[in-house]
Amino acid sequence: xxxxxxxxxxxxxxxxxxxxxxxxxxxxxxxxxxxxxxxxxxxxxxxxxxxxxxxxxxxxxxxxxxxxxxxxxxxxxxxxxxxxxxxxxxxxxxxxxxxxxxxxxxxxxxxxxxxxxxxxxxxxxxxxxxxxxxxxxxxxxxxxxxxxxxxxxxxxxxxxxxxxxxxxxxxxxxxxxxxxxxxxxxxxxxxxxxxxxxxxxxxxxxxxxxxxxxxxxxxxxxxxxxxxxxxxxxxxxxxxxxxxxxxxxxxxxxxxxxxxxxxxxxxxxxxxxxxxxxxxxxxxxxxxxxxxxxxxxxxxxxxxxxxxxxxxxxxxxxxxxx
Numbered sequence: 637x638x639x640x641x642x643x644x645x646x647x648x649x650x651x652x653x654x655x656x657x658x659x660x661x662x663x664x665x666x667x668x669x670x671x672x673x674x675x676x677x678x679x680x681x682x683x684x685x686x687x688x689x690x691x692x693x694x695x696x697x698x699x700x701x702x703x704x705x706x707x708x709x710x711x712x713x714x715x716x717x718x719x720x721x722x723x724x725x726x727x728x729x730x731x732x733x734x735x736x737x738x739x740x741x742x743x744x745x746x747x748x749x750x751x752x753x754x755x756x757x758x759x760x761x762x763x764x765x766x767x768x769x770x771x772x773x774x775x776x777x778x779x780x781x782x783x784x785x786x787x788x789x790x791x792x793x794x795x796x797x798x799x800x801x802x803x804x805x806x807x808x809x810x811x812x813x814x815x816x817x818x819x820x821x822x823x824x825x826x827x828x829x830x831x832x833x834x835x836x837x838x839x840x841x842x843x844x845x846x847x848x849x850x851x852x853x854x855x856x857x858x859x860x861x862x863x864x865x866x867x868x869x870x871x872x873x874x875x876x877x878x879x880x881x882x883x884x885x886x887x888x889x890x891x892x893x894x895x896x897x898x899x900x901x902x903x904x905x906x907x908x909x910x911x912x913x914x915x916x917x918x919x920x921x922x923x924x925x926x927x928x929x930x931x932x933x934x935x936x937x938x939x940x941x942x943x944x945x946x947x948x949x950x951x952x953x954x955x956x957x958x
Contacts, residue, residue: 643668646675646693657718660710669704676701716783720816723773723780731821732773734813735936736806736829738787740767752789757940769805771813772939779939782818783809803832810838820844822921824936827851830918840920847919847933854916856899862892866901869908872927874934882906886930889916896920902930 643664645651654671661667676689686698686705695701740756742765756765767787773780785805788797800808806829814820823846829835830848839846858864867888873881883906889899902915917933919925 640664643671646671650675650678656722657715660714660718661708663708665700666704666708666710669701669708673701673704720782720813723782724817727773727775727780727818729819730775731819732775733822733824733932733935734782734810734818734820735772735774735939736769736809736823736825736835737772737936737940738767738769738802738828739940740765746792749794750786750788750792752792754787754789767802769802769809771806771809773818774935774939782813785809803829803835806832806835807838810835810842810844814842822847822932824933825849826936827916845919845921847917847921847929849933850899850916850918852916854899854918856891858892864892865890870926872930875931884930886926888926896922898925900926900929902933 641664643658650671654667654674657670658667661670672693672695673689675693677684679689679692681688681692686701690696690698690701738757740754740758742756742759742763743751744764745751746764748766751764751766753762753764754767755761756763756767759765768784769787770781771783773782785800785808787802787805788799790799793799806825810823823839823844825835825846825848827849830850831854836846836848867890869885869887871883871885874884875881885903885906885908887901889901891899897918897920900917900919902917903909903912904914905912915933917929919929921929
């Protein structure tokens with residue numbers, strides 16, 4: 637009986653990490669391609685095309701990597717579950733701050749599945765591109781990408797697909813992570829999810845604490861004769877990565893009378909001018925939170941900015957790399 641050969645070594649920490657996935661690849665050549673892709677994605681190659689990765693890792697051309705991605709019958713669900721198991725083992729039972737966000741990248745043409753003209757958050761405008769809804773964990777100021785779902789525009793659906801909105805994809809991931817054993821200290825999301833009755837309903841059903849953005853014209857039912865009251869602005873220190881804290885202002889908005897769901901307006905700069913594009917947020921956090929809630933919510937923006945910088949630095953902006 638011929639023993640299967642050992643996979644060609646690459647770099648120590650790449651080999652160590654990829655070894656957890658070895659059983660997903662019966663063919664050693666496919667496992668080697670899997671390792672080469674990981675090595676290439678963190679290499680100094682600025683544009684992570686398969687030919688460029690192949691040259692960086694010492695292959696003669698990109699055909700082996702192309703064959704791996706196109707034809708290898710590996711189980712993506714098993715791969716995803718192994719990732720979650722490794723992250724869960726690292727985090728243990730410590731509660732996480734879960735951030736739900738979306739990211740997108742511009743693409744030329746429509747050869748890639750689910751590319752369409754749509755809003756691309758990284759660009760701040762509508763463009764031809766691909767978008768995903770993502771779930772991140774924050775523990776001790778470390779961010780772990782947990783899960784993602786590609787958003788499939790209705791007119792780009794394939795025969796096997798079922799159309800799902802971005803809030804529906806977020807709901808799926810929240811339930812998936814709960815079922816996997818993750819414990820949530822807090823859930824953060826922008827107004828797309830804050831204005832979704834389904835997402836807020838799930839958060840309430842699962843009894844999860846949340847801070848979500850809402851639109852400035854967010855509607856709240858109040859009893860006849862009650863009014864909307866804007867409390868006095870209060871200053872607080874906004875923590876900034878690699879910079880000194882800066883002053884920001886926050887005030888509570890009370891619809892009728894204070895209830896378990898509370899509403900706040902937060903400035904994005906050192907001014908109380910409500911015309912200066914403030915944040916409006918909604919939360920069910922209890923207690924005296926007025927001077928801490930701004931820093932908690934800004935974690936979402938910190939992740940979004942950091943992920944954008946990482947993708948640009950590593951050359952992932954032109955390609956979907958998870």
